[in-house]
Amino acid sequence: MKLSPRTFRALVIGLVVVGLLALSLGGYLTPLTRLSTQPVLAVQTWLARTYQGVRTYLEAPKSVNALRAENQRLKAEVSRLQTEVVTLQQQLAEAELLSALLDFARAHPENQYKAAQVIGRDPSPFMHYIIINRGSDDGLRVGMPVVSAEGLVGHVSALLPNAARVQLITDPQSAVDVVTQPSHTNAVLVGSLTGELSLDMVPQQAKIKTGDLVLTSGLGGRYPPNILVGQVISVRKLAYALFQEAAVQPVVDFRQLQIVLVIVNFRPVDITPLLQKPEGTP
Amino acid sequence: MKAALSGVAILALAAAFQSAVVSQIHLLHGVADVVLLVVAAWYIHQDAPTSWVWAVLAGLMVGTLSALPWWLFVVGYSAVAALTHFLRQRLWRVSFFSFFTVIVFGTLWTQGLAFAYLRWVQVAPISFRLAFSEVILPSLLLNLLLALPVYSLMDEWAAWFFPTQEAEA
Numbered sequence: 001m002k003l004s005p006r007t008f009r010a011l012v013i014g015l016v017v018v019g020l021l022a023l024s025l026g027g028y029l030t031p032l033t034r035l036s037t038q039p040v041l042a043v044q045t046w047l048a049r050t051y052q053g054v055r056t057y058l059e060a061p062k063s064v065n066a067l068r069a070e071n072q073r074l075k076a077e078v079s080r081l082q083t084e085v086v087t088l089q090q091q092l093a094e095a096e097l098l099s100a101l102l103d104f105a106r107a108h109p110e111n112q113y114k115a116a117q118v119i120g121r122d123p124s125p126f127m128h129y130i131i132i133n134r135g136s137d138d139g140l141r142v143g144m145p146v147v148s149a150e151g152l153v154g155h156v157s158a159l160l161p162n163a164a165r166v167q168l169i170t171d172p173q174s175a176v177d178v179v180t181q182p183s184h185t186n187a188v189l190v191g192s193l194t195g196e197l198s199l200d201m202v203p204q205q206a207k208i209k210t211g212d213l214v215l216t217s218g219l220g221g222r223y224p225p226n227i228l229v230g231q232v233i234s235v236r237k238l239a240y241a242l243f244q245e246a247a248v249q250p251v252v253d254f255r256q257l258q259i260v261l262v263i264v265n266f267r268p269v270d271i272t273p274l275l276q277k278p279e280g281t282p
Numbered sequence: 283m284k285a286a287l288s289g290v291a292i293l294a295l296a297a298a299f300q301s302a303v304v305s306q307i308h309l310l311h312g313v314a315d316v317v318l319l320v321v322a323a324w325y326i327h328q329d330a331p332t333s334w335v336w337a338v339l340a341g342l343m344v345g346t347l348s349a350l351p352w353w354l355f356v357v358g359y360s361a362v363a364a365l366t367h368f369l370r371q372r373l374w375r376v377s378f379f380s381f382f383t384v385i386v387f388g389t390l391w392t393q394g395l396a397f398a399y400l401r402w403v404q405v406a407p408i409s410f411r412l413a414f415s416e417v418i419l420p421s422l423l424l425n426l427l428l429a430l431p432v433y434s435l436m437d438e439w440a441a442w443f444f445p446t447q448e449a450e451a
Contacts, residue, residue, distance in 0.1 A: 122301075123317070127349045157349065192407075193408050193416065
């Protein structure tokens with residue numbers, strides 16, 4: 001059998017191809033492949049990087065503007081969220097305050113309350129008064145006691161249709177009839193220019209001591225009984241004095257008052273006529 | 283008319299600011315009196331109208347908010363206005379120093395008036411030494427601290443509503 005030159009060439013090429021394939025599949029051509037593809041890949045990498053660089057350079061202004069817009073949007077979002085956080089914190093504080101007031105109201109079910117917000121204070125530093133946002137239109141009357149979640153605050157001293165002025169028990173002209181517990185001593189709690197409270201008219205024989213609680217006694221008819229006022233922090237007893245003196249720490253922080261309760265079903269008794277001297281007496 | 287309305291608004295704003303904010307900022311037991319500062323700054327400005335009505339109006343507004351009688355504030359602020367008017371007539375050009383002088387005397391006068399009323403009319407148990415050291419002097423210091431910003435604000439306001447002839451030209 002004689003092969004034609006054309007058939008012979010095809011056979012040789014086929015054998016070479018099969019041989020190369022076999023060598024390739026066997027992994028014998030890997031170094032040769034790496035050697036041959038390396039320059040090509042290097043050129044391709046350079047071309048790709050150059051293209052990316054040019055593309056980035058051309059698109060850069062658009063991206064900066066987009067980033068700036070995104071930044072502005074995010075800043076606005078942060079600002080909105082911060083405002084929301086502050087609002088929620090305020091609402092939480094208010095809810096806690098209202099919860100405490102509710103606890104106080106539940107502890108004294110015999111009273112009816114009207115909640116009011118403190119909207120101002122007396123412009124004069126000599127006067128210890130607050131202004132609340134409830135007035136005669138809300139059923140308030142002069143003399144009604146005012147309390148907070150902690151205890152006694154004062155009483156309504158003047159009214160407008162939608163606001164009222166409340167005299168605090170720390171006012172220098174304030175006097176509250178109180179009783180100490182557990183010593184059961186009646187006394188008069190008086191305010192001062194500096195806002196400090198003290199017990200007056202305490203008899204020398206009374207066994208009042210540091211740590212005693214001070215509550216309203218109900219005498220005088222101005223305040224309902226058993227509202228917590230404060231605690232005795234020091235007692236001064238002088239042998240030659242008629243009465244003892246005691247300093248009282250109030251339970252209410254009068255500088256932090258925000259919301260108060262007005263006891264609207266309590267009608268104070270005006271005993272002024274009983275105190276007036278009859279005509280003809282010196 | 284515009285100036286009168288803005289004047290009423292400024293006094294009302296100052297009184298509300300005094301009650302809601304300034305009265306809660308204490309130095310010992312003293313507080314600043316923004317309304318007094320506004321009245322003094324108003325009357326000390328060369329071009330603002332100096333009718334006594336403004337001092338009376340300021341006194342009535344603060345008197346409504348306070349437990350002290352309203353006439354105490356009317357008398358107090360009117361005296362401040364009168365002192366400022368006196369200085370304006372005597373001096374060729376009032377300065378910031380004159381304003382400080384008015385503030386010092388005005389504060390001592392208004393606070394002293396309140397103390398005297400409480401001590402001798404209401405017979406409140408307040409000692410002068412305590413009132414002076416704990417209330418009057420701290421209030422004076424706070425007033426002096428706030429004098430510059432209030433003076434600047436009122437100066438801007440007066441320049442806006444009562445422009446001088448040179449500025450108009």
